Amino acid sequence: MPTRRQVIATLTAASAAANALPNAAQAASTAADSFVYCLNMSTIRGQKLGFMKELEVAAQAGFGSVEIWLDVFQEYLKNGGTVKEARKKLQDLGLKVEQAIGFASWIVDDAATRAKALEQMKREMELLAQIGCMRVAAPPVGAQSADSPLLDLQKVAERYRAILDLSDQTGVVPHLELWGFSKNLSRLSEIMYVAVQSGHRSARLLLDVYHLYRGGSGWQSLELVGKPAIEIFHVNDYTADFTPQTITDADRLYMGDGIAPLGRILAAIKRPDRPVVLSLEVFNKSYYAQDALKVAQTGLAKMKAAVKKP
Numbered sequence: 001m002p003t004r005r006q007v008i009a010t011l012t013a014a015s016a017a018a019n020a021l022p023n024a025a026q027a028a029s030t031a032a033d034s035f036v037y038c039l040n041m042s043t044i045r046g047q048k049l050g051f052m053k054e055l056e057v058a059a060q061a062g063f064g065s066v067e068i069w070l071d072v073f074q075e076y077l078k079n080g081g082t083v084k085e086a087r088k089k090l091q092d093l094g095l096k097v098e099q100a101i102g103f104a105s106w107i108v109d110d111a112a113t114r115a116k117a118l119e120q121m122k123r124e125m126e127l128l129a130q131i132g133c134m135r136v137a138a139p140p141v142g143a144q145s146a147d148s149p150l151l152d153l154q155k156v157a158e159r160y161r162a163i164l165d166l167s168d169q170t171g172v173v174p175h176l177e178l179w180g181f182s183k184n185l186s187r188l189s190e191i192m193y194v195a196v197q198s199g200h201r202s203a204r205l206l207l208d209v210y211h212l213y214r215g216g217s218g219w220q221s222l223e224l225v226g227k228p229a230i231e232i233f234h235v236n237d238y239t240a241d242f243t244p245q246t247i248t249d250a251d252r253l254y255m256g257d258g259i260a261p262l263g264r265i266l267a268a269i270k271r272p273d274r275p276v277v278l279s280l281e282v283f284n285k286s287y288y289a290q291d292a293l294k295v296a297q298t299g300l301a302k303m304k305a306a307v308k309k310p
Helices: 004-018 041-047 051-061 070-078 083-093 111-129 153-170 188-198 209-215 219-224 262-269 292-308
Strands: 035-040 065-069 096-101 135-138 173-177 204-208 232-235 276-280
Touching: 035 041, 035 096, 035 292, 041 051, 041 065, 041 292, 051 065, 051 070, 051 083, 051 292, 065 070, 065 276, 070 083, 070 096, 070 111, 096 111, 096 276, 111 135, 111 153, 135 204, 153 173, 153 188, 173 188, 188 204, 188 219, 204 209, 209 219, 209 232, 209 262, 219 262, 262 292, 276 292
Parallel strands: 035 065, 035 276, 065 096, 096 135, 135 173, 173 204, 204 232, 232 276
Antiparallel strands: none
16 A cells, blocks of 8 residues: 555645646637547436447437446346347447446445445456446445445545456456545545555546536646546536535536536546547436437537537
């Protein structure tokens, strides 16, 4: 494990690197090839299309990348689908699975629950590798409710290290996810500490426009995150009708339909060495009441407009 001195040194280096980030005026020149447009299936989850149909809708809408939900994929397999068929479908549609959303309780204090979660994650990571998905979300499942105990971040770092070690076996990297509403890991400072203190070179952060606002971190904190830590970023928007205390998942909007400082955020996460995956993640009930293809097409158009906006 890194020492406290090493952790401070790493954060200091990240902060120094942030000084070179573009300002708001420079953000206007953000090139489209700096980002990959991805559809998180949460955006059309309410239509209950099933795994294969979700992929078809994403491709028809013009997406080349998707972020799947493990429960939907596993339901497809349970009902007779095969990994081979899924791989062929992805290939035929020209889609890449950038990441999967899973809910293993790897973070909790209970050792027995944690052991089962590690077994679950290993199985899921091996499954994902078979369809070319090399990332999986690692949110603080089981430690998010108001009555959950406040966890020791050093212990959380050790537990994150344990699932990162699984990536050495499977090739699928768990990305530490910020949940702004959670009792634990609701702030960027907390997940930065856990990622650095894990001492694993593959440690990565999974951030979100909504969750940064919901947890009170704000976009400014992004400038303290080193570029290698962000490979995929959940995008959405919100209006002035909601405070961080009152906003919910269902209040997320398409990019550009609210007041989130998207230009600043995109400028802060843009990398010089590789494109960052922007994954549209919303849970809006009014979108669920619409045709899924229309929702996906609208979402992609608004993502591209937000990236190009000065």
